[in-house]
Amino acid sequence: xxxxxxxxxxxxxxxxxxxxxxxxxxxxxxxxxxxxxxxxxxxxxxxxxxxxxxxxxxxxxxxxxxxxxxxxxxxxxxxxxxxxxxxxxxxxxxxxxxxxxxxxxxxxxxxxxxxxxxxxxxxxxxxxxxxxxxxxxxxxxxxxxxxxxxxxxxxxxxxxxxxxxxxxxxxxxxxxxxx
Amino acid sequence: xxxxxxxxxxxxxxxxxxxxxxxxxxxxxxxxxxxxxxxxxxxxxxxxxxxxxxxxxxxxxxxxxxxxxxxxxxxxxxxxxxxxxxxxxxxxxxxxxxxxxxxxxxxxxxxxxxxxxxxxxxxxxxxxxxxxxxxxxxxxxxxxxxxxxxxxxxxxxx
Numbered sequence: 001x002x003x004x005x006x007x008x009x010x011x012x013x014x015x016x017x018x019x020x021x022x023x024x025x026x027x028x029x030x031x032x033x034x035x036x037x038x039x040x041x042x043x044x045x046x047x048x049x050x051x052x053x054x055x056x057x058x059x060x061x062x063x064x065x066x067x068x069x070x071x072x073x074x075x076x077x078x079x080x081x082x083x084x085x086x087x088x089x090x091x092x093x094x095x096x097x098x099x100x101x102x103x104x105x106x107x108x109x110x111x112x113x114x115x116x117x118x119x120x121x122x123x124x125x126x127x128x129x130x131x132x133x134x135x136x137x138x139x140x141x142x143x144x145x146x147x148x149x150x151x152x153x154x155x156x157x158x159x160x161x162x163x164x165x166x167x168x169x170x171x172x173x174x175x176x177x178x179x
Numbered sequence: 180x181x182x183x184x185x186x187x188x189x190x191x192x193x194x195x196x197x198x199x200x201x202x203x204x205x206x207x208x209x210x211x212x213x214x215x216x217x218x219x220x221x222x223x224x225x226x227x228x229x230x231x232x233x234x235x236x237x238x239x240x241x242x243x244x245x246x247x248x249x250x251x252x253x254x255x256x257x258x259x260x261x262x263x264x265x266x267x268x269x270x271x272x273x274x275x276x277x278x279x280x281x282x283x284x285x286x287x288x289x290x291x292x293x294x295x296x297x298x299x300x301x302x303x304x305x306x307x308x309x310x311x312x313x314x315x316x317x318x319x320x321x322x323x324x325x326x327x328x329x330x331x332x333x334x335x336x337x
């Protein structure tokens with residue numbers, strides 16, 4: 001009897017592992033930067049090229065960093081949602097305009113609306129390397145002390161917002177002033 | 180007519196494809212052949228995270244070009260290969276390495292095949308040993324000897 005059961009057990013174990021493998025998205029990589037300080041940057045602003053924006057400017061508040069570009073198709077999908085969430089006033093959204101032409105990016109925001117408090121221009125993608133960006137759109141949740149608490153790869157959909165991002169933002173907002 | 184239409188379609192699509200493209204500066208190889216050789220060796224060991232089954236050396240993706248540029252800059256600044264690999268894994272994780280590190284989580288990956296091999300050898304040898312015992316000629320016991328003689332004797336009488 002046992003000799004017939006062993007192949008069955010092996011088969012079931014293999015099937016279970018393969019089934020688990022099918023549910024996982026190989027493009028969703030766990031960021032190594034979670035609970036680490038957000039990499040420093042100081043970049044020109046998109047709409048005011050003579051001004052810069054730095055991660056230190058946001059110290060003391062919870063904020064989102066959204067990596068976007070006018071050439072990025074999925075960014076278009078999430079854009080109306082970002083506008084809605086920015087208007088809700090729960091958390092300010094800052095943009096990292098990734099490898100984009102300034103005029104294209106500004107035209108894109110004029111056409112579709114601008115959810116960003118400020119967008120930083122990462123023309124050559126060097127700051128994106130520091131953040132471990134491997135495909136736009138990506139969204140980071142950064143806390144009052146400047147630590148990365150969450151990273152989401154792919155468009156921010158209502159499900160992602162209500163189940164993943166918003167709970168973390170609310171929890172971080174509840175926590176006291178910056179350490 | 181159809182050729183004209185084909186050209187028209189291309190002309191219509193052309194501006195769209197230009198608009199969609201990301202800004203990518205042309206890749207400038209280093210003028211130092213040592214750096215280019217080091218880059219060629221190192222980038223074979225690194226994964227492009229945009230197209231995950233290609234190395235950084237093979238990938239045409241924009242991110243891969245950016246990372247190759249960054250590696251050139253760091254090599255020029257005198258960083259060792261280990262320092263550059265550390266720089267990359269601090270940002271992208273061990274996944275960027277084509278050759279996974281030997282850590283607790285990768286023990287199964289590294290040693291699993293050898294465990295399977297040893298298990299297979301064990302099964303093979305026990306099976307062979309069992310077969311040899313089965314087919315070995317055994318001397319007859321006293322009881323079997325007596326029965327055999329009886330059978331032979333009974334055959335002679337008939």
